[in-house]
Amino acid sequence: MNRWTTGILGASVGLAVTGLLSAGTFKPSAAKPAQNLTMWGISGQPDQGMIARQVSAFEKQHPQIHVQLTFYSDANLKIKVKTATAAHDLPDVFYWWGGSYIQPQIQAGEALNLLPYMNSHPQWKRQFLPGTFKNYTDHHKLYAVGQGMNFVLLFYNRALLAKAGIHQPPSTYARVLQDIKTLNAHHITPFALDGKDGWPLQEWYTYFVMRDGGVNTIYNALKGKESWAAPAFIKAAKQVKQLIQLHAFESGFESYGDTAAQNLYNNQKAAMLMWGNWVVGSLEQPQYKTVRKNTSFVRFPLVPGGKGVLSDAQGGANGAWVVNGQTQHATAAEELLQFLTSAPRTDQNVTVAGNIPPNYVHYNPKLEPKLFNQVVAAGKTFTKYNLFWNEILPSAASTQYIQLLQEMATGQLSPVQMCRQFESYMKING
Amino acid sequence: MRRSMRRWSTAFLLPAALLFLLIVIYPVIRMIGYSFTNWSGAGPKVWVGLGNYRYMWSDPIFVRSLVHTFWLMCGALVIQIPLGFALAMLLSRKLPGYRFFRTVYFIPVVLSTVVIAQLWTQIYQPQFGIVNVFFRAVGLGGLARPWLGNTHTALWSIVAVVGWEYVGLYMVIFLSALQRIPASLKEAASLDGAVGWQQTRYLTLPLLLDTFKLSTILVVTGSVQYFNLIWLMTEGGPANSTSVLASYMFLHAFQENQFGYASAVAGFMLAVSLILAVGLQIAFRREAIELA
Numbered sequence: 001m002n003r004w005t006t007g008i009l010g011a012s013v014g015l016a017v018t019g020l021l022s023a024g025t026f027k028p029s030a031a032k033p034a035q036n037l038t039m040w041g042i043s044g045q046p047d048q049g050m051i052a053r054q055v056s057a058f059e060k061q062h063p064q065i066h067v068q069l070t071f072y073s074d075a076n077l078k079i080k081v082k083t084a085t086a087a088h089d090l091p092d093v094f095y096w097w098g099g100s101y102i103q104p105q106i107q108a109g110e111a112l113n114l115l116p117y118m119n120s121h122p123q124w125k126r127q128f129l130p131g132t133f134k135n136y137t138d139h140h141k142l143y144a145v146g147q148g149m150n151f152v153l154l155f156y157n158r159a160l161l162a163k164a165g166i167h168q169p170p171s172t173y174a175r176v177l178q179d180i181k182t183l184n185a186h187h188i189t190p191f192a193l194d195g196k197d198g199w200p201l202q203e204w205y206t207y208f209v210m211r212d213g214g215v216n217t218i219y220n221a222l223k224g225k226e227s228w229a230a231p232a233f234i235k236a237a238k239q240v241k242q243l244i245q246l247h248a249f250e251s252g253f254e255s256y257g258d259t260a261a262q263n264l265y266n267n268q269k270a271a272m273l274m275w276g277n278w279v280v281g282s283l284e285q286p287q288y289k290t291v292r293k294n295t296s297f298v299r300f301p302l303v304p305g306g307k308g309v310l311s312d313a314q315g316g317a318n319g320a321w322v323v324n325g326q327t328q329h330a331t332a333a334e335e336l337l338q339f340l341t342s343a344p345r346t347d348q349n350v351t352v353a354g355n356i357p358p359n360y361v362h363y364n365p366k367l368e369p370k371l372f373n374q375v376v377a378a379g380k381t382f383t384k385y386n387l388f389w390n391e392i393l394p395s396a397a398s399t400q401y402i403q404l405l406q407e408m409a410t411g412q413l414s415p416v417q418m419c420r421q422f423e424s425y426m427k428i429n430g
Numbered sequence: 431m432r433r434s435m436r437r438w439s440t441a442f443l444l445p446a447a448l449l450f451l452l453i454v455i456y457p458v459i460r461m462i463g464y465s466f467t468n469w470s471g472a473g474p475k476v477w478v479g480l481g482n483y484r485y486m487w488s489d490p491i492f493v494r495s496l497v498h499t500f501w502l503m504c505g506a507l508v509i510q511i512p513l514g515f516a517l518a519m520l521l522s523r524k525l526p527g528y529r530f531f532r533t534v535y536f537i538p539v540v541l542s543t544v545v546i547a548q549l550w551t552q553i554y555q556p557q558f559g560i561v562n563v564f565f566r567a568v569g570l571g572g573l574a575r576p577w578l579g580n581t582h583t584a585l586w587s588i589v590a591v592v593g594w595e596y597v598g599l600y601m602v603i604f605l606s607a608l609q610r611i612p613a614s615l616k617e618a619a620s621l622d623g624a625v626g627w628q629q630t631r632y633l634t635l636p637l638l639l640d641t642f643k644l645s646t647i648l649v650v651t652g653s654v655q656y657f658n659l660i661w662l663m664t665e666g667g668p669a670n671s672t673s674v675l676a677s678y679m680f681l682h683a684f685q686e687n688q689f690g691y692a693s694a695v696a697g698f699m700l701a702v703s704l705i706l707a708v709g710l711q712i713a714f715r716r717e718a719i720e721l722a
Contacts, residue, residue: 078684078685079684079685082471082683082684082685082687083471083684085471085472086471086472086689104470104471104472104473104687105472107470107472107473108472108473110472195579195667195668196664196665196667196668197665198667250556250557251556251557251576251579252555252556252575252576252577252578252579252580253576253579254576254578254579254580254667254668254669255551255554255556255576255577255578255579255584255663255664255667255668256579269557394687395685395686395687396682396686396687396688399681399685399686403491403669403670406667406668406669406670407669407670409668409669410581410668410669410671411581412581412669
């Protein structure tokens with residue numbers, strides 16, 4: 001598989017939530033000896049509660065299968081799975097990511113090819129949107145099924161912007177720059193940013209690259225058709241630097257983790273947040289009622305002279321469920337996956353967790369939060385995706401890029417030096 | 431009789447020795463083996479000889495991590511041992527409330543590192559953290575800064591926390607050593623005119639030399655391996671400004687899937703720890719003093 005070409009998905013998110021496929025009825029399996037499955041999921045509400053309830057429902061339907069479900073935070077899960085992969089001690093089912101992220105598990109034979117089972121259950125296969133398997137496919141084998149689709153948007157708090165006299169959304173780059181100055185003058189943090197983990201700043205950089213050079217720029221560099229120090233990369237790095245110099249982010253953003261940064265926005269201390277659509281689910285929690293009411297979003301703005309278009313988005317089919325290739329209970333694990341990623345569970349993924357699953361789902365938009373429906377509507381407008389870095393680059397290269405970006409952000413490297421150093425790194429390691 | 435005793439001793443020591451071999455020595459040997467390979471943690475291991483060890487020195491982040499580890503060690507030595515000793519001396523005088531203070535000083539040692547990391551991250555928080563709030567309140571707002579977000583202050587901010595975390599431990603170690611000094615020796619010293627600082631300088635300090643040795647070895651080897659608080663507070667950032675050997679190793683193993691290379695870093699850390707521990711043993715070598 002050419003893993004980076006998989007990133008440009010033709011999938012339309014719109015289909016994910018407006019399709020009207022009749023859901024396949026799920027038949028409980030015949031009586032079998034008792035089986036214990038282990039499963040690792042990702043923590044955080046409302047998804048965690050939803051998954052736990054769905055797994056309980058599965059156990060009720062399959063009395064012979066017991067699932068021992070454990071949740072870990074995003075960062076801890078990544079470490080646990082990597083360690084367990086090396087120790088050949090993965091659970092039967094685990095939450096993971098596609099593209100380059102799943103390659104070690106595939107190479108170690110610790111990700112099960114789900115295609116034979118799926119082909120024998122066409123009613124399950126039909127529930128997935130076209131193109132959403134690509135990120136988990138290698139050599140025509142399917143190693144995961146998606147749980148969600150994500151894209152990054154620029155969320156803003158209308159009330160906070162209005163407090164600074166800003167009544168239009170930041171829909172152009174020039175406006176963004178102007179708004180930063182205005183908000184700072186009113187002592188309001190313009191953007192909340194998780195600078196500790198590195199990848200959120202990388203998302204800013206990625207969007208600038210996409211807007212400056214077009215959606216193919218990064219994929220062309222991955223294929224060696226373009227330099228990592230091409231003008232679009234350098235310009236994007238300069239734009240990130242410009243934002244930092246304008247104090248676009250909270251003071252000391254380098255020390256803010258994801259929760260701390262999101263809390264700044266959720267508690268109305270920062271006016272804007274560039275984040276994935278997963279933010280919608282968290283905003284639905286009762287304590288964030290006010291900020292939810294004030295939140296709108298725009299697609300990442302275009303930049304002057306850039307080749308990118310608004311219909312290009314950063315994201316794609318993202319988190320997924322994997323069955324351990326060494327499991328003793330392959331069929332039970334596949335049945336569990338089928339259960340979790342079939343209607344009505346996929347509908348609950350929308351109605352309970354506010355996610356956008358990679359499936360055809362049924363839901364009544366009138367019963368859903370306004371913000372969710374708006375996000376779905378925006379998703380319909382996206383035609384091409386640039387996957388997240390950790391899915392398009394090998395782990396070491398992705399980490400290297402984050403570190404160089406952080407060094408640029410803290411003034412240790414200039415934008416040009418950053419790009420050239422990554423170019424050199426990729427020449428040796430790419 | 432003696433031979434029989436030796437046999438019994440060996441028999442009793444054997445289970446523990448086997449366990450030690452199994453859970454310490456065997457993994458270390460495996461780790462050293464991995465360090466000569468390129469291994470992603472999954473799939474085949476490719477033999478690279480000393481390649482990983484050579485690459486280490488060409489990676490500026492490794493060199494920076496080594497330097498940061500050295501500074502962390504110096505900071506810990508400067509804070510933990512003198513302060514631990516000073517607190518122990520104060521508490522040994524059994525001033526009013528000494529039991530309360532002994533408990534208070536020891537609390538950080540028993541606190542979970544996660545709690546400590548959360549606590550100090552809030553204390554250093556740029557907007558409402560108590561450090562910056564204090565500076566602003568006393569008119570020194572110019573000193574307020576994002577302590578953990580600034581590449582110049584992040585490492586020292588963490589060194590201060592590490593010092594604070596373990597001062598209580600060394601206080602207890604010194605306190606217990608001080609309590610072992612016979613009162614008769616102090617009385618004799620007093621009769622000879624050695625009081626106050628003189629008694630500390632010529633009696634207490636020499637008698638506590640073994641305790642200083644133990645504390646120094648613990649601080650030094652602990653610093654080389656120090657990881658958890660740094661990872662929880664900054665993950666080695668910003669821009670590797672708080673990266674130490676252990677966080678560098680962790681990053682390569684668990685984020686970059688370079689288990690072979692990370693094993694080489696672990697091997698290097700093991701060698702450094704051993705050299706320092708043995709070196710300190712030699713440096714502090716002297717005749718034992720019998721107190722009883």
